[in-house]
Amino acid sequence: MKKAVLSAFLFLLFSNFVVGGVIEVITVPENASVYVNGEYYNQSPCNITIREEWAWTHKILTIQVNKEGYLPQNKSVFIPTTEYVQKIIFYLVTMNGTLEIVSNPAGAFVKVVGEREFNGTTPLEISLKPGNYTVTVALKDYFPNSTRVEILPNKTKTLRISLVPINGTLVITSEPVNASVYVNGTLRGMTPLNLSLRPGEYVINVTKDKSWNSTTIRVMPNRTHTVHLKIPKKGLPFVLIVGILFLLAGGGMGVYFMKLKKGGNGRFGSQKQVKIPESVFSNEAKPSIIMKSNDGRAFGISHIGRRENNEDNLLILNLPDAYLLAVADGLGGHSAGEVASQIAVDTLKEVFEREYRNGVSEEDVKEFLKKAYKLAHERIKKNAVGEKKGMGTTLVTAFVRDGKAIVANTGDSRAYLIRNGKIVARTKDHSLVQEMLDKGEITEEEARRHPMRNIITKALGIDFGVDLHGWELKPGDIILLSSDGLHDYVDEEEIVGIASQGKNAEEIARGLIEEALPVTRDNVTVVVLRV
Structure with a gap:
């Protein structure tokens, strides 16, 4: 009798423990991560064998499945007390993806077609079920744009569309x-x-x-x-054409600027060289302005050429461990051009004398240049009143130190790097002819003689823009800055020949001026540094 009671007690006690049940987990689609009570178990499909120790702490098992791009799901099941197999199937639901649509210009109508249709205007963000969609973007006066996109679960697809205007x-x-x-x-x-x-x-x-x-x-x-x-x-007369275009461009559209200067009487200006102090300039027109560095390695001349006044200007500034060189070519007619070019070089000098220190970084130098150009632009605009309305200037600058040159340029004055009888680097003009050349509409030869080569697209005081370049220098290199009174009238082959034959910066500068004066119809300015 005692044995029968003991056997019944043991049966009731151990009947609460797992004998070896199995839970079969299936997911659609497969290869989802399966977790039991928060602990990773396996990838689906899989069989979960009930562990004996679970019965001591849990009466219910929580089974969760996760798969990237699908919403997580979970189910709770009782722990079996006898050996059997239980099957659980999870039908996974995909997560939506996100479609971002951006157009240039904005405000375009958007139609997205897939399982259903969505409409809106750019910029637009839509939550979509995974799949393929047709996206059409349309705006008045622009060609419509249509494209196919695939939306993936829990992913963001960004569609950037530049609309093409109708001609x-x-x-x-x-x-x-x-x-x-x-x-x-x-x-x-x-x-x-x-x-x-x-x-x-x-x-x-x-x-x-x-x-x-x-x-x-x-x-x-x-x-x-x-x-x-x-x-x-x-x-x-061509001068009248220039005047008409200047008034139209400067007063109307503001895209192209004619370099209009007060014409001369057709005779040459005096070739007598007048040396003046670096810090003194006069509003009275002079045949030429000469500057040079303390050590004579840099030398510059600005000559009146065939004009009644000189609207060019130049700068040679000795810094503690560097040279700062510049050429400016004013535009606007009357005395406006020379005022604008003077403001440009004075502002450049002011910024570097105030802020430059021995050994500052190249990035700091670039910031000084951009600051000087922007400040000069604002000062010229502020002073462009009365007869000086519409005045502006080109400005090309070279900062030279330790075998490197940092060059800044606005307009069509140029900087050249000449090495071993060849031009190895040159700034690019901000001009209509340069744009035509870049587009392949004209050849190099046609550009040199084009009747519209004096239409510029950037000028301080009118339309701001500055390009920065970095040039590596070698001993014997020649840096040449020039106004278009030189390079528009003297072929580059001649410029390189004179530069290569000169013994020093002064001889090169004087040789270039002498070559230009018989042919130029403009002021002509050059600054030369021999490395």
Whole structure:
């Protein structure tokens, strides 16, 4: 009897423990991570064998499955007390993905088509089920853009779309007809002429029988514009063309600037060299200004050339461990150009004398240059009143120290690095002709003789912009800064030849001026440093 009672007690006691049950876990899709009571167990599909120790601490097991891109799921099951197999199936639900749509310009209409359709305007962010969608972005006066995208679970897809404007139509007529039409300096046909043009600003020139007329116009997307130009019976002087374009560009569109200077009487300016102190400048026109560094390695001349006044300026500044060189070419006519160029070099000198210290970093030097250019730009604009309205200036600068040059440039004055009889580096002009050359619309030879080569696109006081360059120097290198009175009239081969033959900076500078004076129609300025 006692044995029977003991056997019954043991049966009841041990019947609460696991004999060896199994829980089969299946997920759709497979390969999800399976967790039992928060502890990783295996990847699905898998069989969970009930451990004996679980019965001591748990009556219920919590089974959770996780898979990237899908919402996590869990189920609770009782621990079996007898040996058997239980099957649990999890049907996983995908997480949404995110679609970001950005357009340039913004505010475009968006249609997203997939399982359902979504609409909105850019910039737009949508939560979407995974899958493939067609995205269409449309804006008035622009070509619609349509593309296919795949949205992945729990991922963000960013779609950046630059909308292409629909061309505008430009109708150009002239009186008389059959005149040659130049658009931004490129011959496009004869009047009357219809052109399909990308939106933007254009300089239109019509010419016939050596007579001209010009204007500027902004072409808008999907619009038709009409330009009618009357061509004078007699030839229009080129200086007048320059004046017209300057007024149109400076007072109207503000994209291109003509380098307008007060014309001379056609005779040469005096070639007598007048030496003045570096810190003294006069508003009175002088045949030439000369500057040189303390050690004679840098030398500069600014000559009046065939003009009534000199709107060029230059700077040679001795710093504790470096040279600062600059050439500025003023524009605006009357006395405005020389005022603008003077402000530019004075501001450059002021900033470096105040802030430069021996051994400052190259990054600091670049910041000084950008600060000086910006400050000069603001000062010129502030002083551009009355007869000086619209004045501006180019400015090219070279900071030279320890076998390196940091060059800054605005406009079409240039910096050259000449080595072993070759130009190894040169700044790029901010000019209409340079833009045409970059686009392959004209050749190098055509650029050198192009009638519109004096249209510049950046100038301090008018439209700010500065390029920075870093040049590695070697012993014997020559750094040359020049206004366009030199490089527009003297071929680069001649410039390199004179620079290579000169014994020192002064001989090179004087040789370049002498070469330019018989042919230039402008002020001419050069600054030379021999490394």
